Amino acid sequence: MANPLIRKLEQHGPLSEEERHVLEQITFRTVIYQPREEIVPEGSSPTHSSLILSGFAIRHNHSPDGKRQITAFHVPGDFADLHSFLLKPLDDGVAALTTCKVANVPHSDLKEITKNYPYLTRVLWLSTLIDGAVHRVWMTTLGRMEARERLAHFLCELRDRLQSVGLMRDDSYDMPITQEQLGDAFGMSTVHVNRVLQELRADDLITSSGKTLIINDLEGLQRQAQYTPDYLHINQKVERD
Amino acid sequence: MANPLIRKLEQHGPLSEEERHVLEQITFRTVIYQPREEIVPEGSSPTHSSLILSGFAIRHNHSPDGKRQITAFHVPGDFADLHSFLLKPLDDGVAALTTCKVANVPHSDLKEITKNYPYLTRVLWLSTLIDGAVHRVWMTTLGRMEARERLAHFLCELRDRLQSVGLMRDDSYDMPITQEQLGDAFGMSTVHVNRVLQELRADDLITSSGKTLIINDLEGLQRQAQYTPDYLHINQKVERD
DNA sequence: CGCTGTCTTGAAAGGACTCAACGCCGGTGG
DNA sequence: CCACCGGCGTTGAGTCCTTTCAAGACAGCG
Numbered sequence: 001m002a003n004p005l006i007r008k009l010e011q012h013g014p015l016s017e018e019e020r021h022v023l024e025q026i027t028f029r030t031v032i033y034q035p036r037e038e039i040v041p042e043g044s045s046p047t048h049s050s051l052i053l054s055g056f057a058i059r060h061n062h063s064p065d066g067k068r069q070i071t072a073f074h075v076p077g078d079f080a081d082l083h084s085f086l087l088k089p090l091d092d093g094v095a096a097l098t099t100c101k102v103a104n105v106p107h108s109d110l111k112e113i114t115k116n117y118p119y120l121t122r123v124l125w126l127s128t129l130i131d132g133a134v135h136r137v138w139m140t141t142l143g144r145m146e147a148r149e150r151l152a153h154f155l156c157e158l159r160d161r162l163q164s165v166g167l168m169r170d171d172s173y174d175m176p177i178t179q180e181q182l183g184d185a186f187g188m189s190t191v192h193v194n195r196v197l198q199e200l201r202a203d204d205l206i207t208s209s210g211k212t213l214i215i216n217d218l219e220g221l222q223r224q225a226q227y228t229p230d231y232l233h234i235n236q237k238v239e240r241d
Numbered sequence: 242m243a244n245p246l247i248r249k250l251e252q253h254g255p256l257s258e259e260e261r262h263v264l265e266q267i268t269f270r271t272v273i274y275q276p277r278e279e280i281v282p283e284g285s286s287p288t289h290s291s292l293i294l295s296g297f298a299i300r301h302n303h304s305p306d307g308k309r310q311i312t313a314f315h316v317p318g319d320f321a322d323l324h325s326f327l328l329k330p331l332d333d334g335v336a337a338l339t340t341c342k343v344a345n346v347p348h349s350d351l352k353e354i355t356k357n358y359p360y361l362t363r364v365l366w367l368s369t370l371i372d373g374a375v376h377r378v379w380m381t382t383l384g385r386m387e388a389r390e391r392l393a394h395f396l397c398e399l400r401d402r403l404q405s406v407g408l409m410r411d412d413s414y415d416m417p418i419t420q421e422q423l424g425d426a427f428g429m430s431t432v433h434v435n436r437v438l439q440e441l442r443a444d445d446l447i448t449s450s451g452k453t454l455i456i457n458d459l460e461g462l463q464r465q466a467q468y469t470p471d472y473l474h475i476n477q478k479v480e481r482d
Numbered sequence: 483c484g485c486t487g488t489c490t491t492g493a494a495a496g497g498a499c500t501c502a503a504c505g506c507c508g509g510t511g512g
Numbered sequence: 513c514c515a516c517c518g519g520c521g522t523t524g525a526g527t528c529c530t531t532t533c534a535a536g537a538c539a540g541c542g
Contacts, residue, residue, distance in 0.1 A: 061381045064467040069381035083374075086367040086479060091374050091472045111480070114363055118356040125355075125366050126327040132369065133324075133332050135376035140302045140310035142383040143428030147498070178520065187384030189499055194522060226305040231332045238327060239352070388530075419488065430531055435490060451539090 003027060004053055004077040004165075005103070009123050011164070012238045019120050022113065027051060027103040033096040040081050042093030048104040050080045055100030056176050059092045060184070070185035071135065073097075073158065073177065077165045082128050085110045098176045123238050133231045142187050145226070148196050150186045152225035155206065159215060160229045172214040244268060245294055245318040245406075246344070250364050252405070253479045260361050263354065268292060268344040274337040281322050283334030289345040291321045296341030297417050300333045301425070311426035312376065314338075314399065314418065318406045324369050326351045339417045364479050371474045378472045383428050386467070389437050391427045393466035396447065400456060401470045413455040 006023050009015060015023070030053060033039050039050055039057060052074050059072040059080060071092055074080045080094045085107050114121045134157075141150040162173045179193040188196070200206050205221045207214040215221060247264050250256060256264070271294060274280050280291055280298060293315050300313040300321060312333055315321045321335045326348050355362045375398075382391040403414045420434040429437070441447050446462045448455040456462060 061377055063381055063385055064469065067385040069377075069384045071377045071380055083370045086363060087370045087374060087474060087477065089471070092377055111359075111363070114366075115359040118352075118362075121359075121362060121366075122327060122352075122355055125362075125369070128366070128373065129324045129328045129369060132373040132376060133328060135373060135380060136302055136310075136312045136333055139312055139376060139380055139383060140304055142380060143310045143426070144304060144308040180520080185384070190520090191500080191522085192498055195498095198522085228305065230330070233328060236328065421488080431488090432490085432532080433530055436530095439490085 005051055005079075007165075008077045008079075008127070009120070011235050012123050012126060013119075013240060015120075019117060022117060022120065026105045026109040026113075029104045031102050031104060033100045033102060035096055035098050037096045038093060039096055039100065039102060040084065040090065040094040043089050043091070044093075045088040046081065046084050046090065046107075048106045049082050049084055049110065050094060051103040051105055052076055052078050052080055053101040053103055056097040057094055057100055057102075058097055058181065058185075059094050061092045068184045069187075070181060071138075072131070073185070075158075075161055075165060075167065079105075079124075079127055082124065083131070097181070119238070119240050126233075126236065126238055130233045130236070133233060137231045138185075147186070147188050147192055148199060149225050150188075151182065151193070151196050152200060152205070152221050153227050154182075154186065155200075155213065155215070156218075156222050156225050156227040156229070157232070159218075160232060160234065164232075164234050171216070171218070172212055174211055175208075175213040176211045246292055246320075248406075249318045249320075249368070250361070252476050253364050253367060254360075254481060256361075260358060263358060263361065267346045267350040267354075270345045272343050272345060274341045274343060276337055276339050278337045279334060280337055280341065280343060281325065281331065281335040284330050284332070285334075286329040287322065287325050287331065287348075289347045290323050290325055290351065291335060292344040292346055293317055293319050293321055294342040294344055297338040298335055298341055298343075299338055299422065299426075300335050302333045309425045310428075311422060312379075313372070314426070316399075316402055316406060316408065320346075320365075320368055323365065324372070338422070360479070360481050367474075367477065367479055371477070374472045374474060379426075388427070388429050388433055389440060390466050391429075392423065392434070392437050393441060393446070393462050394468050395423075395427065396441075396454065396456070397459075397463050397466050397468040397470075398473070400459075401473055401475065405473075405475050412457070412459070413453055415452055416449075416454040417452045 003024055005027050006015065006020050040046055042062060054076050057074040057080055058070050060068055060070045062068050081090060084090045141153050158175065159168065159173065162168050167173060180190045183190045183193045205217045207216055244265055246268050247256065247261050281287055283303060295317050298315040298321055299311050301309050301311045303309050322331060325331045382394050399416065400409065400414060403409050408414060421431045424431045424434045446458045448457055
């Protein structure tokens with residue numbers, strides 16, 4: 001199977017043989033994490049960044065009084081904490097949702113890339129900018145949409161992101177996320193997540209059994225969520241010269 | 242007066258004479274915007290990024306049904322849409338809150354920097370990462386804190402950011418932000434913003450008359466907001482070699 | 483002086499939360 | 513093979529934070 005990082009970055013434009021070689025070199029060190037295990041502790045200053053090769057992970061912030069906000073869900077191919085390259089100590093932590101295979105990319109290697117591979121640098125920079133764009137949309141759903149729209153919006157987002165890495169099956173995908181975690185991500189109590197999901201099921205927009213989510217009415221779901229996928233910038237091109 | 246961009250980036254480490262010269266060169270083209278004027282339209286694909294030299298500006302997203310989310314307030318020295326360098330079309334727009342003097346930095350110049358000035362590249366990259374860190378904290382306040390804490394938190398944040406660019410006077414600062422805008426930023430109705438501010442005034446945490454905000458009890462405000470300034474990464478250093 | 487944008491206030495309605503309890507299911511151990 | 517257990521999903525009822533709607537006060541500006 002192709003290297004997930006190369007695959008990810010090539011959506012933004014073709015890579016040279018040399019660039020691919022560099023990316024191969026920096027992603028060979030892998031580690032396995034178990035579900036619930038902490039991949040990068042909140043507030044730490046890691047010396048490498050974690051690329052998710054397989055499995056689901058989250059990023060989260062805790063407020064001083066212990067409340068948790070999940071700031072991102074990560075799927076295979078995502079660089080969960082690329083920002084820790086320059087941003088230390090990290091304000092958020094990364095944790096495994098399922099068993100995760102992770103490549104540790106040393107920050108020293110990233111620094112070398114900024115010195116010798118300007119195009120790769122821009123593409124990596126872009127991937128952190130897309131992260132920010134997703135944050136802004138989440139802020140918009142948190143601040144200005146209702147719970148039902150927020151959840152629907154996320155289900156649409158996850159669909160498109162999984163599709164872009166080949167993890168969609170027809171109209172369904174794996175979503176190993178508990179209702180408590182959805183609540184922590186979208187500013188809702190677990191109880192309310194439960195009720196909203198029931199509504200979405202009752203309206204025949206989705207079916208969810210266990211960890212599998214089936215989208216019965218994609219258009220309806222997108223309409224209710226006012227969803228437009230532009231902000232994911234999938235296939236956003238980066239100029240080479 | 243020193244170039245605000247140079248001043249901004251030097252907080253992350255000293256710059257060489259040559260680097261300072263480059264930064265001077267890319268920031269000489271300035272434009273004045275009037276209050277309420279659009280600086281960068283939402284959804285556009287600008288060919289330059291806007292550095293705020295003086296005045297206040299916001300960044301905002303609109304949902305399809307017209308609701309607005311303000312995703313950032315910008316003060317002098319901020320690169321309001323540095324992310325538009327690589328992220329096009331832009332998902333958010335920039336607008337002036339007050340009269341703003343803005344430097345237009347051509348993206349072609351930024352690209353040259355990524356080719357020839359790796360350290361500058363990393364520092365600029367960092368500044369977009371800090372932007373993302375602030376987004377995450379806002380997500381946390383939006384998702385997991387109450388209206389009163391959210392507003393208090395922002396007042397603390399603004400204080401520290403203005404102080405870092407020398408715009409604090411003792412315990413007060415200019416805040417040319419309407420209650421409607423605060424509502425659009427922190428997920429509240431204008432009416433509720435008004436009531437919460439009244440509470441903060443009644444508890445003698447702040448005094449606000451017109452556009453001036455006075456902090457009467459900084460510790461109390463920070464305590465209520467559960468505020469810690471780490472996420473702003475002021476003076477975060479970037480390794481040079 | 484009148485206009486417009488902003489701030490303020492009151493009352494009623496509603497979305498979401500908390501608390502508490504129960505059912506379900508897969509894993510573990512005897 | 514079955515009982516126990518913990519994690520997760522589900523329900524009901526009461527409460528509260530926040531919104532909406534409507535209207536009036538205020539202030540800066542031309």
